Amino acid sequence: MKMAAPTASKAASLGCNNKPAFPELDFRSGARVEELNKLIQEFAKHDQREYDDQRALEIHTAKDFIFSMLGMVQKLDQKLPVANEYLLLSGGVREGVVDLDLDELNVYARGTDYDMDFTLLVPALKLHDRNQPVTLDMRHSALCHSWLSLRLFDEGTISKWKDCCTIVDHINGATNYFFSPTKVADWFYDSISIVLSEIQKKPQRGMPKVEKVEKNGTIISIILGVGSSRMLYDIVPVVSFKGWPAVAQSWLMENHFWDGKITEEEVISGFYLVPACSYKGKKDNEWRLSFARSEVQLKKCISSSLMQAYQACKAIIIKLLSRPKAISPYHLRSMMLWACDRLPANYLAQEDYAAHFLLGLIDDLQHCLVNKMCPNYFIPQCNMLEHLSEETVMLHARKLSSVRSDPAEHLRTAIEHVKAANRLTLELQRRGSTTSIPSPQSDGGDPNQPDDRLAKKLQQLVTENPGKSISVFINPDDVTRPHFRIDDKFF
DSSP: OOOOOOOHHHHHHTTOOOOOOOOOBOTTTOOBHHHHHHHHHHHHHHHSOOOOHHHHHHHHHHHHHHHHHHHHHHHHHSOSOSSEEEEEEESOGGGTSSOOOOTTSOOOOBTTTBSEEEEEEEEEEEEOOOOSOBOOBOTTSOTTEEBOBGGGSOHHHHHHHGGGEEEEEOTTSOEEEEEOHHHHHHHHHHHHHHHHHHHHHSOOTTOOEEEEEEEETTEEEEEEEETTEEEEEEEEEEEEEESOBGGGGGGGGSOOTTBTTBOHHHHTSEEEEESOOOTTSOTTTOEEEEOHHHHHHHGGGSOHHHHHHHHHHHHHHHHHTTTTTOOOHHHHHHHHHHHHHHSOHHHHTOTTOHHHHHHHHHHHHHHHHHHTOOBOSSSTTOBTTTTSOHHHHHHHHHHHHHHHHOHHHHHHHHHHHHHHHHHHHHHHHHHTTTOSSOOGGGSOSGGGHHHHHHHHHHHHHHHHSTTOOEEEEEBTTBOSSOOEEETTEEO
């Protein structure tokens, strides 16, 4: 009795197919996916810094100094709200944590200029008493931007801030005051400079050294030396709202990747106006909508492998696409959020797919450039690349094509850059270049015990909440007690 030869599939299952399995390759570049994954992991290892007790205490000391300074700014002329709510974000403005224009910012480099960077949103005005959708005056502005009339506020607020407004007289004789982002930024910088000058006249033991204070457009950048660390704070004056803007109301009707993971109330708890205008907007009057508070919540729902790919991709494009300044890391962040909506959650949760995610983000960015289209995640009808010239987008698209052709080499370059920055930081710490003032830990005796406990607690928070952002609540009349929140946890 004759038997049929086994089929190819049966032969394979019986071990008759002796051909070795090919490694998984990227079709475009020929790079091994396994190698790309390892390079991304190596980048993440060097990019994520670990904090010991000393560094944790230095972070806390710098934070307290900034908040104490802002308390003194409030007391200068009572313009800022007495009990204010700040949003502290891990990463500076240049890292794309907020949608602000980067072309007016001086270039700072980690390792050379600072070791850690933060963005602090400081409300100059708050509108927190409304539960209905907030309707803004967008008649004079491009999408995602608005003017802000002080008619929404009481007479006392108008009186305090009218010197930071542009004035429009109507035919009927009424006067309208529009809150000016440029004038507010000028006032904020002047006030901070006055306060820092006063603080430096009476230096105290353990007080951070102010190494640099600069106004970059509408942002005030401060670099502090404390102990062995240099910390960059990008301080942004904003207008804070509770609720949700009417212009983004339709976004809530769509299905999103965070559905069922966090509540809608967490996502739409508030938004900001930040001091940035559209390409053709009036700088003195126009503010930009920012959903930084919502993005803190959405970040909880993004897988670690996708975040690693995003961080690696960001490191590549920040240097590659820096001239002319057309693409911000915030554009890449928006594309990542759109990808989370587009792709299945179980696919994005794969731990060994970071290489696929990196390649996909590069492809997405190139697609957006070629089509000159990058919708704002919260207001999709707003195209964030609309103003770019064809010449600029094609120049950047060609640069990205070189990355896509050899992603491994660009990852190795990014790894070398971050390792070099870390070496600079370690060298400066060894030389003690920022220790012209005593470290807060150098004071002896029992009074330091609470700070030591706080340092340990802060280190634990940093370890347990890598990359998370912090909301801070502070009363300028009592800056001795730390009031801060990491996402939704209070301490």
